[in-house]
Amino acid sequence: MEYRRIKDQDKDEDSIHDDVESLRGKPHSGSPKSIVALGGNSGDRTKWKRKSIVTLALTVLTSSQAILIVWSKRAGKYEYSVTTANFLVEALKCALSLAALARIWRNEGVTEDNRLSTTWDEVSVYPIPAVLYLIKNLLQYYIFAYVDAPGYQILKNLNIISTGVLYRIILKRKLSEIQWAAFVLLCAGCTTAQLNPSSDRVLQTSFEGWMMAIIMALLSGFAGVYTEAIIKKRPSRNINVQNFWLYVFGMAFNAIAILVQDFDAVLNKGFFHGYSSITVLMILNHALSGIAVSMVMKYADNIVKVYSTSVAMLLTAVVSVFLFGFHLSLAFFLGSTVVSVSVYLHSIGKLQR
Template sequence: MRMQEDEDRSVGVEDNIDKSFLISVPDNSNLVGETKIDTHRTKVQWKRKSVVTLSLTILTSSQAILIVWSKRAGKYEYSVTTANFLVETLKCAISLLALARLWNKQGVTDDNRLTTTLNEVIVYPIPAVLYLIKNLLQYYIFAYVDAPGYQILKNFNIISTGVLYRIILKKRLSEIQWAAFILLTAGCTTAQLNSNSDHVLQTPFQGWVMAIVMALLSGFAGVYTEAIIKKRPSRDINVQNFWLYIFGMGFNAVAILVQDFDAVMNKGFFHGYSFVTVLMIFNHALSGIAVSMVMKYADNIVKVYSTSVAMILTAIVSVFLFGFHLSLAFFLGTIVVSVAIYLHSAGKIQR
């Protein structure tokens, strides 16, 4: 009888020990689940950034080539303003199609509805005007530079973007990144050196002025647009794109009336268009969408450096398409710019 009581008592103690052990061990199942979700979200974001950045690099590398290729006898037979208008229209249509798909899948929410306040919309005309001027200059600069030279000079965007990034968005850059900007300037200049002519630089003065103006316009428009897009992170990017492109269409329509009204009325809206022109318009539209995606999910610095990588692809393709000769200066300048790209990436301030 006493042995039976001792056995029952020992079983009771064991039960108590087991229960107390279970109570003392924390339940980490939720923590593990949250960690897995965060890891998955990080992988998705990284994959999204990689895809849009790679897409932008490829599209940008072919952009200059298509613009040069669309010329006939050294001139644009089509209306540049109508081409720009169609680019904005196509981007707006793509944004609407993406929204329609989202509405069908998730329904209309506060973050993806088109209706909004005046305060949210009123900021979009500024970058729309800046992009209009910059895009028009983009065509006319090719009277002074070739496609690889354009891509080299386009890297001045990085300098203007870096400075404006610090001023407007209050983002701090490391000393290594500022040094990368100086190297970038040196690389762009080196690539333009011309040893076979009395002119020190391949690009004439007018080309440099247009390149610098384009860099300032592109840098300010890019940083300003990023500030708008990231001001409301939850807002769907396609809604933000829609309002930006609507104003872009409006300003480009005004440009048509001012610059090419007679030509459009006498020859038609699509006069001088070719298959290459259509390809160029689609390229510009997809590039614009890719730029906005990079701004939404990365930043302007990623954008301008991805377009810098495109200069190498442009130069290689131009060798076969236009008989472009890779001079020693261009080769050295490309190396310097590539080093600047690496230094800027390596010198990012850890937050």
């Protein structure tokens, strides 16, 4: 019932948008309607600019995310606690959201849409994506025992499949035939990029790596679709308020993870044991990436998010050549090309729906 109400609300918004478009098509020079149309065009340009900025920011941040995780290792191991790092990421995102809200309160005052006080019904939906992101983020560290940074970015594109399927199941949004064909190309591209003809092993990534990648894709897809649904349920609600409550639950679940997994290590060695400047940069990158993701979900959708991730895949591979001596094989080049084409077809298919 919850998602049906969200779907109905989306239909109402689409009908309003169609009405505005029909008004723009009628020449009423100098009339109030033409003024509204001009204002609407200005608003569309503002939204397009904002969407472009957050998408570009997400692409750049995502491209360096895997590199920083690999770089934070010492002798192939994490000397710091990954649970404390995740907790600090959530805490930093929460602090940044509060800082943005403080600025809004100072300039615009406290309103119904930007105040933190709310009802339990609104807040109660945030623990679900918070715990999903917790598990996904922990897996994100351990998967690098089986894949390198460019390979990780290739495998991350599997979340396009989970996102598309969950869009259809949960939000009841139909996908075009072009988009489903793009999914098939995506699988082919991911497999091609992982081919290793110089070894007795066909795929560079082991079975454990593939399983972790698939689980991460399912968790990321479900958490992303669910988060987009609850964020867009109330479009006028300030995104920083929604982020704040999501990150509060994220901090709570990560605190539990510290107690369960690393309590003795934190107690004996300290909360910041093993941290380096690279670790700090990684935490900052993850925090800014998380905020950029929520912005993309608010002003665009999950498909735009995974599109930026695929572009980031290419940037990661290029940078890894200089930092880690990564070899751009023909299989990786062809696989990356197929993945990029599949993402392009996916976006074209969405526009033609």
